[in-house]
Amino acid sequence: MSEQAMKSYDDLAPSATDKFRQRVLPFIVMIVLLAAIPLFDPSRTMNSLIAAMGINIVFALSYNMLLGRAGLLSFGHAVYFGLGGYAVLHAMNAIGAGSSGFWAGFPVFMLPVIGFGAGALAGVVIGWPSCKRSGVPFAMISLGVAELVASAGYMFGSIFGGEMGVTSDRMVGPRLFGLSMGPVEDIYWFIAFWTFLGTLGIYAFTRTPLGKMSEATRDNPERVQFVGYNPDRVRYLVFIFAGAFAGLAGGMSAVNYEIFTPESLSLAPSGLVLLMAYIGGIRYFTGPIMGAVLLTYMQSMLSDYSEAWLLYLGLLFIAIVMYAPGGVAGIVYGLLGILRRGGTDGVLARRAKQAAGVALAFTGLVILVEIAVRWSNGYGEVFEPFGLHLGIDTPLSWFLIAGFFAAGFGVLRMAREIEEGHG
Amino acid sequence: MTTPALSIRGLKKNFGPAEIICGVDLDLAPGERHAIIGPNGAGKSTLFNLISGLYQPTAGSVKLGDEEIVGLPPHVINRMGLSRSFQVSNIFANMSVRENVRCGVLYSLGHGYSFWRNVGNLHEVQRKTGEILESVGLLDKAQMPAALLSYADQRTLEIAITIAGGADVVLLDEPTAGMSHSETDRAVALIEKATAGKTLIIVEHDMGVVFNIADRISVLVYGQIIATGTPEEIRGDPRVREAYLGDGDEQQALAAAGDAQ
Amino acid sequence: METIVFSLLNGVIYGLLLFMLSSGLTLIFSMMGVLNFAHASFYMLGAYFAYSIMGVTNFWIALILAPVLVGLVGAAVEKWGLRNVHAHGHVAELLFTFGLAYLIDEMVKIVWGRSSVDYRVPEVLDFPLFELFGAEYPAYRVFILMVSVGMLVALWFILNRTRAGLIIRAALTHPHMVGHLGHNVPRIFMLVFGAGCALAGLAGVIGGNYLVTDPAMAVQMGPIVFVVVVVGGLGSLTGAFLAAMLLGLMQTFAVGVDASFADLFGWLGLTATSELGGITIASLAPMIPFLMLVLILMIRPRGLMGDREL
Numbered sequence: 001m002s003e004q005a006m007k008s009y010d011d012l013a014p015s016a017t018d019k020f021r022q023r024v025l026p027f028i029v030m031i032v033l034l035a036a037i038p039l040f041d042p043s044r045t046m047n048s049l050i051a052a053m054g055i056n057i058v059f060a061l062s063y064n065m066l067l068g069r070a071g072l073l074s075f076g077h078a079v080y081f082g083l084g085g086y087a088v089l090h091a092m093n094a095i096g097a098g099s100s101g102f103w104a105g106f107p108v109f110m111l112p113v114i115g116f117g118a119g120a121l122a123g124v125v126i127g128w129p130s131c132k133r134s135g136v137p138f139a140m141i142s143l144g145v146a147e148l149v150a151s152a153g154y155m156f157g158s159i160f161g162g163e164m165g166v167t168s169d170r171m172v173g174p175r176l177f178g179l180s181m182g183p184v185e186d187i188y189w190f191i192a193f194w195t196f197l198g199t200l201g202i203y204a205f206t207r208t209p210l211g212k213m214s215e216a217t218r219d220n221p222e223r224v225q226f227v228g229y230n231p232d233r234v235r236y237l238v239f240i241f242a243g244a245f246a247g248l249a250g251g252m253s254a255v256n257y258e259i260f261t262p263e264s265l266s267l268a269p270s271g272l273v274l275l276m277a278y279i280g281g282i283r284y285f286t287g288p289i290m291g292a293v294l295l296t297y298m299q300s301m302l303s304d305y306s307e308a309w310l311l312y313l314g315l316l317f318i319a320i321v322m323y324a325p326g327g328v329a330g331i332v333y334g335l336l337g338i339l340r341r342g343g344t345d346g347v348l349a350r351r352a353k354q355a356a357g358v359a360l361a362f363t364g365l366v367i368l369v370e371i372a373v374r375w376s377n378g379y380g381e382v383f384e385p386f387g388l389h390l391g392i393d394t395p396l397s398w399f400l401i402a403g404f405f406a407a408g409f410g411v412l413r414m415a416r417e418i419e420e421g422h423g
Numbered sequence: 424m425t426t427p428a429l430s431i432r433g434l435k436k437n438f439g440p441a442e443i444i445c446g447v448d449l450d451l452a453p454g455e456r457h458a459i460i461g462p463n464g465a466g467k468s469t470l471f472n473l474i475s476g477l478y479q480p481t482a483g484s485v486k487l488g489d490e491e492i493v494g495l496p497p498h499v500i501n502r503m504g505l506s507r508s509f510q511v512s513n514i515f516a517n518m519s520v521r522e523n524v525r526c527g528v529l530y531s532l533g534h535g536y537s538f539w540r541n542v543g544n545l546h547e548v549q550r551k552t553g554e555i556l557e558s559v560g561l562l563d564k565a566q567m568p569a570a571l572l573s574y575a576d577q578r579t580l581e582i583a584i585t586i587a588g589g590a591d592v593v594l595l596d597e598p599t600a601g602m603s604h605s606e607t608d609r610a611v612a613l614i615e616k617a618t619a620g621k622t623l624i625i626v627e628h629d630m631g632v633v634f635n636i637a638d639r640i641s642v643l644v645y646g647q648i649i650a651t652g653t654p655e656e657i658r659g660d661p662r663v664r665e666a667y668l669g670d671g672d673e674q675q676a677l678a679a680a681g682d683a684q
Numbered sequence: 685m686e687t688i689v690f691s692l693l694n695g696v697i698y699g700l701l702l703f704m705l706s707s708g709l710t711l712i713f714s715m716m717g718v719l720n721f722a723h724a725s726f727y728m729l730g731a732y733f734a735y736s737i738m739g740v741t742n743f744w745i746a747l748i749l750a751p752v753l754v755g756l757v758g759a760a761v762e763k764w765g766l767r768n769v770h771a772h773g774h775v776a777e778l779l780f781t782f783g784l785a786y787l788i789d790e791m792v793k794i795v796w797g798r799s800s801v802d803y804r805v806p807e808v809l810d811f812p813l814f815e816l817f818g819a820e821y822p823a824y825r826v827f828i829l830m831v832s833v834g835m836l837v838a839l840w841f842i843l844n845r846t847r848a849g850l851i852i853r854a855a856l857t858h859p860h861m862v863g864h865l866g867h868n869v870p871r872i873f874m875l876v877f878g879a880g881c882a883l884a885g886l887a888g889v890i891g892g893n894y895l896v897t898d899p900a901m902a903v904q905m906g907p908i909v910f911v912v913v914v915v916g917g918l919g920s921l922t923g924a925f926l927a928a929m930l931l932g933l934m935q936t937f938a939v940g941v942d943a944s945f946a947d948l949f950g951w952l953g954l955t956a957t958s959e960l961g962g963i964t965i966a967s968l969a970p971m972i973p974f975l976m977l978v979l980i981l982m983i984r985p986r987g988l989m990g991d992r993e994l
Contacts, residue, residue, distance in 0.1 A: 073778065132982070135775070140719075143907060143910065147907055148971055209534040212522070212525070215515075215517070216526045219516060225476075226501050227588055228530030229536075267907070274779075310790045314784075314786035325772060373794050376795060
């Protein structure tokens with residue numbers, strides 16, 4: 001008995017192999033990936049796309065500290081991103097102007113730290129009134145605050161630069177790691193470094209007592225009180241950290257683009273980060289990363305192909321809310337789980353059918369939307385995919401649209417009947 | 424006489440015009456196991472909510488040791504050493520059993536709102552969590568999601584979270600409600616073991632459990648304590664029998680429990 | 685003096701428009717708990733529908749038909765969209781309507797273009813009704829006033845004098861009780877959602893040509909509608925009315941005030957040349973609703989007349 005009482009309970013925790021596989025390996029993969037990208041000599045466009053992805057990854061992860069981990073729906077997270085960015089721009093200008101003093105010795109490479117601090121400070125100030133409430137009232141307060149800060153942004157030109165915003169030059173101050181911060185290659189290392197550090201920091205946060213209690217508060221704020229925690233305090237502290245990491249992302253953005261406008265504080269970018277996190281999957285740590293990569297890609301690539309990309313984005317979002325609350329990450333991990341179990345019971349076939357059905361119906365929708373967009377522009381432009389001529393008055397267009405829709409919904413219905421047959 | 428572990432004086436609670444608790448006085452000696460019984464709607468759960476800080480009383484005082492706790496928020500009262508369970512299982516459903524217990528352990532081991540430590544490296548926390556899981560018999564289910572536990576196991580987890588913080592005064596709200604006979608027996612053994620040396624207040628409908636566990640019993644009827652005493656005194660008290668007249672089942676239960684003793 | 689009278693008139697009209705827009709959301713929010721992010725999008729749809737219908741027939745038909753169409757769209761959204769999300773809780777519903785707002789915005793841009801459309805006041809109503817202090821007052825504003833008051837009376841009548849109104853009023857304050865009364869709850873929700881959207885659509889029909897009809901009108905109006913509902917209070921149409929009037933008057937008066945911080949706080953040493961001193965009261969007008977929103981949520985979470993906390 002005494003021997004039993006003496007034994008350690010370390011075996012309750014995951015084994016060392018599991019810990020390595022789940023917590024260390026992903027970060028090693030990330031390092032390898034980040035180090036390998038320059039070997040492929042990415043084009044200029046690719047480089048700027050990767051920079052945008054890195055910034056959005058940290059931003060979306062910081063947003064998910066609120067929505068996914070603490071259950072706080074915010075419509076104003078861009079406020080912290082923007083304030084962090086502005087702080088960094090002003091610091092950058094101070095570095096450029098000063099020949100001596102504190103700022104003169106500050107390397108531009110380290111500026112996201114300033115963004116982190118500014119975001120945290122904004123979180124301290126704004127979080128204090130916001131975090132007394134949760135749920136829908138919290139969401140409404142965040143919306144009101146975002147509108148107020150954005151309006152103030154246009155009002156105080158000396159800080160926010162009015163409509164034109166604040167600009168700066170990043171090739172100033174002392175160098176760090178021999179990077180002049182001028183060419184895109186230098187910026188790549190800057191972005192890679194801070195994306196990694198930001199991701200690592202936010203992950204580490206989930207492993208702390210505060211991070212764990214934030215999840216507990218999300219699930220059951222009443223019970224949290226009876227294990228000695230003040231739920232308001234937990235939310236407030238998490239809010240500060242979420243603001244800080246958003247400020248870090250804003251700082252990365254400030255160095256990368258060398259400009260911020262009051263627009264960046266408003267509801268639109270706040271909405272976009274919400275979409276990133278949610279489409280990626282808020283219940284998974286990697287979800288917002290996937291969402292950020294996907295949406296950044298869509299934003300820069302799809303917007304070249306189609307004017308209606310925001311419409312597709314809205315559709316994607318609604319589809320996720322309605323049919324896949326786990327987001328892209330949920331779908332990916334679900335599929336991996338099926339594959340690992342062997343997928344013998346026809347689940348895989350059913351999923352494939354569903355995917356095919358969705359793809360067919362979506363093709364029909366794309367044709368419809370693209371034809372509509374061109375017709376609405378009124379320049380006489382015609383949608384011509386694969387050499388087909390699809391005008392609004394071409395019978396083939398409507399035949400294709402109807403055909404794809406019918407085929408898609410037919411396959412979906414088949415998949416559902418199989419499912420019900422199984423049930 | 425030593426200071427009571429918990430001392431309630433003139434406690435009142437009104438909901439609008441309705442007086443739910445109308446002047447409760449109660450003293451608990453350290454280490455005492457006290458049961459509160461009474462018909463449905465007598466205000467037993469309300470009394471717990473008042474003591475634990477979930478509701479603010481309309482009047483009266485509650486002292487934990489020497490400290491007045493009326494007006495303090497629940498988390499402060501909890502930190503001062505008073506812990507409670509809930510009538511309906513109130514656990515962290517999305518977490519594993521082990522994480523549930525760990526949530527109960529963290530604050531008491533001084534890791535409050537810390538954001539600079541990795542929970543995985545807090546050996547003291549791991550050890551305490553393991554001890555509690557073992558003492559309540561949930562060690563083999565430690566990795567299960569709490570939502571997937573059986574009802575009886577969820578009730579056990581509820582008790583485990585409640586005692587995890589090492590509080591000296593423990594309030595248990597109907598810990599055996601809805602359990603089968605064998606489950607109830609196990610729960611009683613668990614409660615006796617887990618709360619050994621602590622001051623315990625328990626609300627319970629099962630008279631067998633009450634007469635098994637309690638040193639003293641208070642009978643709460645319409646927001647007032649009509650009698651307090653040892654199980655023998657309560658069993659023989661005519662006022663108690665009278666109060667239970669309208670509630671046939673419980674009266675029979677009371678009688679049956681008396682016979683069994 | 686004339687500024688005050690004109691501001692008062694315009695403020696009342698703006699307030700009534702706001703109320704027409706918000707009353708539907710108050711109904712929906714109080715009964716279903718859904719804070720419909722897309723509510724202002726239905727207002728926008730109303731304006732665009734009216735514009736298109738007017739192109740084929742005339743304003744009077746548009747005035748009737750457009751709100752009906754918007755109501756049908758709203759009911760369809762509730763039936764095939766929102767109802768499926770309901771099980772996932774209020775935050776999921778809020779997210780759904782957030783996505784819906786995105787979607788409607790983009791569809792409007794595709795169908796009607798990105799710039800504003802020429803949705804005009806009908807010619808019969810396009811004349812100065814009377815002259816006040818030497819300035820002409822357009823008849824259409826008075827028409828808006830009349831339609832709004834008409835709607836107000838109709839709404840009051842329906843709520844207080846009909847059986848359906850009785851159920852709705854019960855559901856406003858005790859949303860969980862409707863089911864116990866033996867009514868088909870999903871059906872009631874669909875009807876209320878549709879009716880609420882139709883009211884927003886009506887506001888769009890008469891407000892779209894008074895203000896501007898462009899794809900940004902939903903984004904501009906959306907947050908303000910929230911403010912009216914939250915400030916007014918859950919379950920209270922009277923509260924929403926008060927909040928709408930208050931907002932309408934405050935915003936109109938603020939725009940009309942020709943003063944800066946320097947004028948107000950000059951005694952503190954603030955000068956008009958400094959940045960803070962140069963801020964005019966008029967430029968603060970767009971901030972007023974959100975200041976109210978944040979303050980109300982912090983100080984009085986149940987709103988002006990609400991019967992329960994948000």
